[in-house]
Amino acid sequence: MLDLTPEERKVILFLLTVAVAGAGVKFALKSRNPAAEFLQIDNALIKLDLNSAGLAEILRTKALPRKLAESVIAYRQGHGPFSALEEVKGVKGIGKFRYEKIKEFFFVE
Amino acid sequence: MQHPLVLSAVLFSLGIAAGKITAVPFTIIYGLAVLFLGLSVLSWRKGLRFKIFLSCLVFLLGAVWLKNQLILPKAHIARRIFYKADNTCVLKGFVNNQPGYRMGRTSFVVTAQEARFARMNYRVCGSVYACVKGGLGLSYGDRIILEGKLFRPYQPRAAKRRGGFLASRGIYAAMNVEDACFVTVLAKGAGSPVYGLALRMKDGVESLINKYAPQPAAAVLEAMMLGEKKDIPPLLYRSMMNTGTVHILVVSGFNTSLVIFCVFLLLKLARLPRLWRLFLALPILFLYCLMAGASTPVVRATVMSVVFMSAYALKREPDIYNSCALAALLILLVDPRQLFDVGAQLSFVSVLSIVFFYPKIKTLLRLGALKPAWIRFFSEGFLVSFSAWIGTAALVAYYFKIVSPIAVIANIFIVPLATLITLCGFSLLAAALCLPALAPAFAASAQALVALLIKVNAALSSLPGAYFYLPSP
Numbered sequence: 001m002l003d004l005t006p007e008e009r010k011v012i013l014f015l016l017t018v019a020v021a022g023a024g025v026k027f028a029l030k031s032r033n034p035a036a037e038f039l040q041i042d043n044a045l046i047k048l049d050l051n052s053a054g055l056a057e058i059l060r061t062k063a064l065p066r067k068l069a070e071s072v073i074a075y076r077q078g079h080g081p082f083s084a085l086e087e088v089k090g091v092k093g094i095g096k097f098r099y100e101k102i103k104e105f106f107f108v109e
Numbered sequence: 110m111q112h113p114l115v116l117s118a119v120l121f122s123l124g125i126a127a128g129k130i131t132a133v134p135f136t137i138i139y140g141l142a143v144l145f146l147g148l149s150v151l152s153w154r155k156g157l158r159f160k161i162f163l164s165c166l167v168f169l170l171g172a173v174w175l176k177n178q179l180i181l182p183k184a185h186i187a188r189r190i191f192y193k194a195d196n197t198c199v200l201k202g203f204v205n206n207q208p209g210y211r212m213g214r215t216s217f218v219v220t221a222q223e224a225r226f227a228r229m230n231y232r233v234c235g236s237v238y239a240c241v242k243g244g245l246g247l248s249y250g251d252r253i254i255l256e257g258k259l260f261r262p263y264q265p266r267a268a269k270r271r272g273g274f275l276a277s278r279g280i281y282a283a284m285n286v287e288d289a290c291f292v293t294v295l296a297k298g299a300g301s302p303v304y305g306l307a308l309r310m311k312d313g314v315e316s317l318i319n320k321y322a323p324q325p326a327a328a329v330l331e332a333m334m335l336g337e338k339k340d341i342p343p344l345l346y347r348s349m350m351n352t353g354t355v356h357i358l359v360v361s362g363f364n365t366s367l368v369i370f371c372v373f374l375l376l377k378l379a380r381l382p383r384l385w386r387l388f389l390a391l392p393i394l395f396l397y398c399l400m401a402g403a404s405t406p407v408v409r410a411t412v413m414s415v416v417f418m419s420a421y422a423l424k425r426e427p428d429i430y431n432s433c434a435l436a437a438l439l440i441l442l443v444d445p446r447q448l449f450d451v452g453a454q455l456s457f458v459s460v461l462s463i464v465f466f467y468p469k470i471k472t473l474l475r476l477g478a479l480k481p482a483w484i485r486f487f488s489e490g491f492l493v494s495f496s497a498w499i500g501t502a503a504l505v506a507y508y509f510k511i512v513s514p515i516a517v518i519a520n521i522f523i524v525p526l527a528t529l530i531t532l533c534g535f536s537l538l539a540a541a542l543c544l545p546a547l548a549p550a551f552a553a554s555a556q557a558l559v560a561l562l563i564k565v566n567a568a569l570s571s572l573p574g575a576y577f578y579l580p581s582p
Binding site for chain 1: 211212213325326342343344345374377378532533536547549550551552553554555556557559560563564567
């Protein structure tokens with residue numbers, strides 16, 4: 001009945017392995033298992049924390065020119081750490097367009 | 110001659126390079142090409158003399174091809190842009206690519222057909238890169254009218270790098286449209302129906318991926334399956350560039366072979382004969398090439414796959430150097446400027462260096478006799494990665510000013526992971542279409558693998574001496 005070639009068997013086995021592994025991952029993510037932490041993509045791996053990033057780090061992203069980066073740091077020092085990324089709009093010179101760019105590079109813990 | 114196409118491709122490329130460097134007018138090069146064509150015809154019975162004349166002809170053809178491509182027709186829209194003049198115009202044409210929305214702006218390429226400057230209408234041709242403030246519901250093939258300011262993209266104000274990038278794609282004019290209300294859609298359905306279908310299919314695949322996989326896993330899947338990198342977080346992209354693994358985000362030979370494998374498998378299950386399977390796989394492969402943006406790496410991979418499939422059908426041994434050269438010739442015949450494209454250069458150089466160095470080093474180190482099998486697997490993986498790195502390191506250092514010794518090690522771990530992610534992505538797609546209940550499980554597997562890939566990449570890039578930047582001149 002199951003007259004399958006070796007390639008077909010490999011494909012079926014691969015698909016079943018992925019499905020079984022996927023079910024396991026879904027369970028781990030739902031149950032907040034400690035293993036789930038490893039399966040989640042930490043924001044810090046793909047973005048910079050705007051509250052801890054230094055001037056050199058901000059400039060390296062090329063998301064902000066030097067003057068604006070300095071303003072952001074001055075704002076942070078004056079008002080304390082940002083509680084949400086949207087707060088950065090309060091910095092003089094950061095409008096809607098610049099904020100869109102900042103969103104791509106930074107996050108706030 | 111064992112590799113006739115290789116010599117032709119090399120001569121043709123040298124001709125293109127000479128055409129770029131020298132300022133010799135087109136008519137002189139064309140005259141010389143005609144002269145050598147005549148000499149080749151006259152000496153077609155003479156062995157060596159014929160070969161020399163033919164080689165010169167192919168070389169000159171390269172230069173002629175490039176010069177001809179660079180000369181803009183009289184009606185070209187770029188010829189209507191004048192320095193310090195008010196270049197505001199009303200442009201009529203159709204959208205010739207998939208519009209993209211980023212940072213509050215919609216950008217797309219318009220094939221210009223008619224332009225109105227100061228109440229005067231002109232028939233025009235050529236492509237214009239349009240940038241409109243705000244979102245627009247445009248799609249490929251929409252016939253539109255837009256009003257804005259035309260400018261040459263290579264003007265200092267319009268960012269020099271973009272100008273260079275656009276010019277390498279045959280775009281010499283750009284237009285800024287202040288608001289979406291200055292764009293009117295007249296009709297739909299212009300442009301190529303096949304390309305339109307490919308783009309619609311691409312949209313469908315993208316929405317399916319985004320439906321089941323969260324970001325940034327969906328972005329990585331889109332890049333690996335369709336070569337669409339717009340949603341990849343910029344810092345992740347840079348991190349992968351640092352470790353020399355950014356090539357996994359480009360559609361290449363691996364993806365095309367995977368598509369062929371899937372199609373073959375499905376058709377085999379339908380009990381179709383071998384030749385039928387080959388003929389049916391070709392249009393699907395062509396469609397996939399268009400879906401992946403028909404960039405040089407994917408066109409190269411498609412042409413090479415077609416050559417290999419034809420050899421398989423004709424029961425002949427394919428020659429990888431000749432198939433690579435054929436791909437290069439076809440790409441350069443369509444657009445000779447691709448010779449100077451970084452992606453194209455890296456794509457060909459990496460394939461050729463793997464094909465050239467890998468078997469030689471493998472024989473030298475006697476890796477085939479290594480036991481157990483898993484040590485052989487890792488050693489061979491290291492060798493493939495090392496072979497590609499030897500060929501591409503100089504180019505990467507020249508263009509991106511970065512040297513990544515970690516690339517050799519990183520690719521051993523990243524490439525198998527990328528393979529698994531791509532396979533998961535295609536499985537997710539199949540499941541979403543045939544058995545949607547299974548799709549979340551496939552998406553979860555892909556998400557876990559992407560997380561692992563990002564973590565491995567981050568760990569490797571943080572190693573001391575993993576990469577270093579070269580000083581810019």
